[in-house]
Amino acid sequence: MNGEPEKKLTRIGRRRFLALLTAGLALVEDSEGSSSGDHLIDAGPSSLYTSDGIYDKFRDHGFFLVRKNGKLVALSAYCTHRICKLTPQIDHTFACKCHGSKFSEEGKVTEGPAKRDLPVLPISATKNGHLIINVSAG
Numbered sequence: 624m625n626g627e628p629e630k631k632l633t634r635i636g637r638r639r640f641l642a643l644l645t646a647g648l649a650l651v652e653d654s655e656g657s658s659s660g661d662h663l664i665d666a667g668p669s670s671l672y673t674s675d676g677i678y679d680k681f682r683d684h685g686f687f688l689v690r691k692n693g694k695l696v697a698l699s700a701y702c703t704h705r706i707c708k709l710t711p712q713i714d715h716t717f718a719c720k721c722h723g724s725k726f727s728e729e730g731k732v733t734e735g736p737a738k739r740d741l742p743v744l745p746i747s748a749t750k751n752g753h754l755i756i757n758v759s760a761g
């Protein structure tokens with residue numbers, strides 16, 4: 624009876640400590656996520672994207688740059704049906720190999736099962752003219 628109750632108290636203390644530690648780490652992760660939650664990609668200078676067409680250099684980073692009629696937009700590279708990566712086509716559309724959805728050059732759904740258009744991602748520019756794409760907005 625001497626050592627046993629004390630041992631139980633110690634065990635409970637450890638469990639509580641671990642629970643508090645886990646909760647504390649979760650709070651730290653949450654606060655880090657909200658303060659630096661934006662995933663920004665430097666796509667280089669805008670002078671790299673002067674011709675009309677689809678630039679797929681950043682497909683693996685989650686977006687395409689599309690220039691049409693002088694306007695440059697960043698479109699999510701992920702199908703809105705079930706998040707498969709899209710493939711740009713010769714006719715300047717996007718196709719999803721997973722279930723066959725198709726999207727126009729502007730990111731509009733032209734064939735399902737996807738129902739939502741591709742998200743347009745915010746583009747900003749640095750002082751030296753580099754384009755910054757906010758991938759987390761997609």
Ligand code: FES
Nearest residue numbers: 702704705719722
């Ligand atoms: S994930 Fe693209 S059509 Fe299903």
